[in-house]
Amino acid sequence: xxxxxxxALRVGAAGLVAALAITGCSGKxxxxxxxxxxxxxxxxxxxxxxxxxxxxxxxxxxxxxxxxKISLNTGEYQAxxxxxxxxxxxxxxxxxISAVDEGFIVQFREQADQFVNLTDKGAGSLESKYLPWxxxxxxxxxxxxxxxxxxxxxxxxxxxxxxxxxxGLPTERDAVSALWKDWDSxxxxxxxxxxxxxxxxxxxxxxxxxxxxxxxxxxxxxxxEQLQMEGGPKVGFDIAMxxxxxxxxxxxxxxxxxWDQGFKKDQFAVLACPAWMLGHIQKTAPDQAGKWDIAAxxxxxxxxxxxxxxxxxQGKNVxxxxxxxxxxxxxxxxxxxxxxxxxxxxxxxxxxxxxxxDYKKEFFTNAPTGQIFASTAExxxxxxxxxxxxxxxxxxxxxxxxxxxxxxxxxxxxAEAVKEAEKAANx
Amino acid sequence: xxxxxxxxAHKEEPKHAPPKRxxxxxxxxxxxxxxxxxxxxFFVLFAxxxxxxxxxxxxxxxxxxHLIDKEKNGWVGLDNFTKLAGDTDFWxxxxxxFGIFILSTVPQLLLALMIANLLNRKLxxxxxxxxxxxxxxxxxxxxxxxxxxxxxxxxxxxxxxxxSLVGFGQEQPLDWRAGTWSSWIAIAxxxxxxxxxxxxxxxxxxxxxxxxxVYEAAAxxxxxxxxxxxxxxxxxxxxVVLFTVVLSTIGGLQLFTExxxxxxxxxxxxxxxxxQWRTISQLIYRVGxxxxxxxxxxxxxxxxFLIILIVAGINALVTRRLGGGK
Numbered sequence: 067x068x069x070x071x072x073x074a075l076r077v078g079a080a081g082l083v084a085a086l087a088i089t090g091c092s093g094k095x096x097x098x099x100x101x102x103x104x105x106x107x108x109x110x111x112x113x114x115x116x117x118x119x120x121x122x123x124x125x126x127x128x129x130x131x132x133x134x135k136i137s138l139n140t141g142e143y144q145a146x147x148x149x150x151x152x153x154x155x156x157x158x159x160x161x162x163i164s165a166v167d168e169g170f171i172v173q174f175r176e177q178a179d180q181f182v183n184l185t186d187k188g189a190g191s192l193e194s195k196y197l198p199w200x201x202x203x204x205x206x207x208x209x210x211x212x213x214x215x216x217x218x219x220x221x222x223x224x225x226x227x228x229x230x231x232x233x234g235l236p237t238e239r240d241a242v243s244a245l246w247k248d249w250d251s252x253x254x255x256x257x258x259x260x261x262x263x264x265x266x267x268x269x270x271x272x273x274x275x276x277x278x279x280x281x282x283x284x285x286x287x288x289x290x291e292q293l294q295m296e297g298g299p300k301v302g303f304d305i306a307m308x309x310x311x312x313x314x315x316x317x318x319x320x321x322x323x324x325w326d327q328g329f330k331k332d333q334f335a336v337l338a339c340p341a342w343m344l345g346h347i348q349k350t351a352p353d354q355a356g357k358w359d360i361a362a363x364x365x366x367x368x369x370x371x372x373x374x375x376x377x378x379x380q381g382k383n384v385x386x387x388x389x390x391x392x393x394x395x396x397x398x399x400x401x402x403x404x405x406x407x408x409x410x411x412x413x414x415x416x417x418x419x420x421x422x423x424d425y426k427k428e429f430f431t432n433a434p435t436g437q438i439f440a441s442t443a444e445x446x447x448x449x450x451x452x453x454x455x456x457x458x459x460x461x462x463x464x465x466x467x468x469x470x471x472x473x474x475x476x477x478x479x480x481a482e483a484v485k486e487a488e489k490a491a492n493x
Numbered sequence: 494x495x496x497x498x499x500x501x502a503h504k505e506e507p508k509h510a511p512p513k514r515x516x517x518x519x520x521x522x523x524x525x526x527x528x529x530x531x532x533x534x535f536f537v538l539f540a541x542x543x544x545x546x547x548x549x550x551x552x553x554x555x556x557x558x559h560l561i562d563k564e565k566n567g568w569v570g571l572d573n574f575t576k577l578a579g580d581t582d583f584w585x586x587x588x589x590x591f592g593i594f595i596l597s598t599v600p601q602l603l604l605a606l607m608i609a610n611l612l613n614r615k616l617x618x619x620x621x622x623x624x625x626x627x628x629x630x631x632x633x634x635x636x637x638x639x640x641x642x643x644x645x646x647x648x649x650x651x652x653x654x655x656x657s658l659v660g661f662g663q664e665q666p667l668d669w670r671a672g673t674w675s676s677w678i679a680i681a682x683x684x685x686x687x688x689x690x691x692x693x694x695x696x697x698x699x700x701x702x703x704x705x706x707v708y709e710a711a712a713x714x715x716x717x718x719x720x721x722x723x724x725x726x727x728x729x730x731x732x733v734v735l736f737t738v739v740l741s742t743i744g745g746l747q748l749f750t751e752x753x754x755x756x757x758x759x760x761x762x763x764x765x766x767x768x769q770w771r772t773i774s775q776l777i778y779r780v781g782x783x784x785x786x787x788x789x790x791x792x793x794x795x796x797x798f799l800i801i802l803i804v805a806g807i808n809a810l811v812t813r814r815l816g817g818g819k
Binding site: 142143145473493 | 560672759783785
């Protein structure tokens with residue numbers, strides 16, 4: 067017995083030594099340099115996806131704040147959000163500042179205790195500057211403000227003037243807007259285009275479904291968190307089905323390599339585009355400058371996407387992070403982002419600013435992007451996004467894509483969509 | 494008793510004067526403690542990265558832990574497992590996992606055996622071939638999966654180009670991701686490509702240990718190469734075969750990266766728009782990180798752990814029987 071006790075102790079001690087050897091050195095490395103604020107160097111890690119127009123701003127801020135270094139980390143949209151979620155659960159590793167999109171803000175708002183309450187840092191004074199719904203959307207039920215709005219979507223329809231011309235369609239933006247007063251006439255234009263050229267008209271049916279859904283007063287859920295499939299989702303779904311039946315969709319999954327290829331290979335001629343999409347088009351197909359233009363979207367306004375800057379609580383430099391975010395959302399910076407990538411500010415005062423109002427985007431045949439998007443954003447009636455909005459949208463998109471793949475008949479698709487959405491709602 | 498006791502300094506040995514205290518301490522440390530210190534890192538790492546997650550997972554699986562349904566937080570006992578039993582998603586994923594597992598493991602091990610048998614002969618540039626066969630294994634699985642994802646793409650994929658050479662899919666290219674079987678085959682190809690060489694080298698090293706005169710004797714008795722393979726080689730490398738079967742069972746049932754990256758949008762963890770090829774690992778990821786239901790995801794992980802234990806056990810048993818082992 068005695069023997070055993072001593073041996074067990076020895077084994078334990080040996081383990082302890084090894085454990086210290088493993089953890090001891092790494093701990094030291096991680097602390098290095100960054101721990102005390104003030105004069106020492108601070109690195110702020112900023113996570114986002116795509117291009118949020120921060121490249122020039124970073125240099126500007128660093129020049130004004132020699133002790134702050136900004137590290138920009140762009141990634142895939144969904145992956146960045148999932149990564150943030152994992153780090154929140156793990157309790158460490160989250161960036162100092164993280165962008166969160168409309169599709170995920172509900173999820174993170176529900177975990178507001180993981181984020182710095184920005185009103186504690188003095189963000190309350192900014193409220194009056196924001197579109198009221200934008201301010202509310204990132205606020206938890208208990209009143210914690212977890213994010214400062216960067217941009218809103220707005221909605222318009224981007225189209226390729228060269229492809230329209232080749233198909234004998236008008237190319238001037240007002241004439242194009244007049245072509246599609248509603249979604250049915252839009253589908254008709256698509257059919258004409260496809261018959262004439264033999265090419266597909268839209269990129270994917272889900273990229274019809276989502277903007278149409280966002281035009282509806284009620285989305286997947288009402289404010290009591292009940293699934294509302296027969297309302298907004300049905301409207302969008304039916305038009306998506308019609309588009310698939312008409313054979314005008316190239317069936318390319320958004321933001322994936324094949325989709326980007328589709329831009330370059332002229333696989334589609336129109337693309338529903340919120341303001342932030344402009345940046346993506348410019349980046350994906352830089353040599354198509356002047357071939358794109360922006361017309362009105364059928365069915366009027368609506369909002370698709372738009373993001374917030376959030377500060378996870380676990381960061382070591384939350385004060386510096388807040389200073390940077392507060393600087394980022396100042397009009398001057400917002401306008402610069404608007405000019406470089408096209409993201410529309412979420413502060414309505416800027417919609418009257420000549421820098422926004424008179425701005426013309428050369429890449430898009432000098433379209434007045436400020437005017438186009440500001441008018442849709444200002445008149446917008448925001449849609450309530452339920453807690454399970456993300457998974458539900460994914461489930462319904464899957465059903466639409468199955469029809470696109472030909473493994474499901476469009477006639478059976480709605481019943482399937484309802485079934486899948488209910489499953490997601492109960493997940 | 495323990496290994497270390499063999500070298501314990503003998504107290505009653507009269508030849509040496511009792512060693513001085515510090516030296517004695519050093520000696521004792523060397524014989525008694527040091528061996529434990531040497532093997533400790535594995536056990537410490539295993540405890541941190543193996544045992545702890547396993548136990549923690551079991552604890553979580555008995556709780557409700559939903560990141561956006563916080564009000565329900567708390568112990569639920571076996572509720573998650575009851576829910577699992579009636580969850581068609583889980584059973585569908587299990588079918589997919591087994592389908593892909595069989596499509597990959599069986600050809601993989603058979604081909605590895607054939608290749609090892611070929612490499613075991615006298616070859617010119619044997620080392621070149623032996624290293625060459627291992628190259629796919631060295632390639633990062635994420636990199637190779639991405640290449641295969643393009644290889645099997647609908648519009649511009651090489652796989653469809655090959656098919657078109659034999660006159661298949663002229664008017665409508667095969668959409669590998671749309672069908673159940675086509676997607677399973679595509680993923681099985683990725684898995685096979687990566688692991689055949691690895692298993693072949695394992696087999697080869699075992700084959701090298703078989704005495705040459707056994708074959709010579711067999712040849713004299715008139716056994717052809719085929720018969721030699723099945724009646725001499727396979728039984729004699731049986732422990733290694735068993736090892737590879739268990740290893741590929743574990744790997745195959747945990748299949749994650751390949752099906753994940755085969756998706757057009759990997760982060761969604763769909764496993765196909767109709768979940769045609771969604772494996773259990775993928776489903777766990779989806780439930781945990783997209784539906785945010787961590788308690789339920791933990792229950793699934795534990796169920797998978799148990800399934801792997803059972804299947805690996807059965808496989809080991811069957812392999813032993815087939816090999817005519819003890």
